[in-house]
Amino acid sequence: xxxxxxxxxxxxxxxxxxxxxxxxxxxxxxxxxxxxxxxxxxxxxxxxxxxxxxxxxxxxxxxxxxxxxxxxxxxxxxxxxxxxxxxxxxxxxxx
Numbered sequence: 001x002x003x004x005x006x007x008x009x010x011x012x013x014x015x016x017x018x019x020x021x022x023x024x025x026x027x028x029x030x031x032x033x034x035x036x037x038x039x040x041x042x043x044x045x046x047x048x049x050x051x052x053x054x055x056x057x058x059x060x061x062x063x064x065x066x067x068x069x070x071x072x073x074x075x076x077x078x079x080x081x082x083x084x085x086x087x088x089x090x091x092x093x094x095x
Contacts, residue, residue, distance in 0.1 A: 017042065 019027065024038070031038045046052060080088070 027038045027041055031041050034041070
């Protein structure tokens with residue numbers, strides 16, 4: 001599996017979904033325009049709608065977050081304690 005792409009070998013279960021003909025036609029046109037399958041569109045929509053993510057996508061997001069933290073460390077970002085930030089906030093907005 002590369003770049004989070006699913007292959008037939010990685011599929012483990014099959015289900016049948018019935019669509020009204022107008023919706024299926026719209027999905028088929030969209031799939032053709034995007035050079036993909038109706039199945040791929042439905043899987044992506046379900047993952048997005050219900051925040052169901054593959055392990056690969058989760059690992060990629062975690063790596064991105066760690067990368068951001070590493071960049072902040074290299075930038076010598078002036079981290080403050082919660083109490084210092086609260087004091088700055090109060091001085092900025094209430095003094």
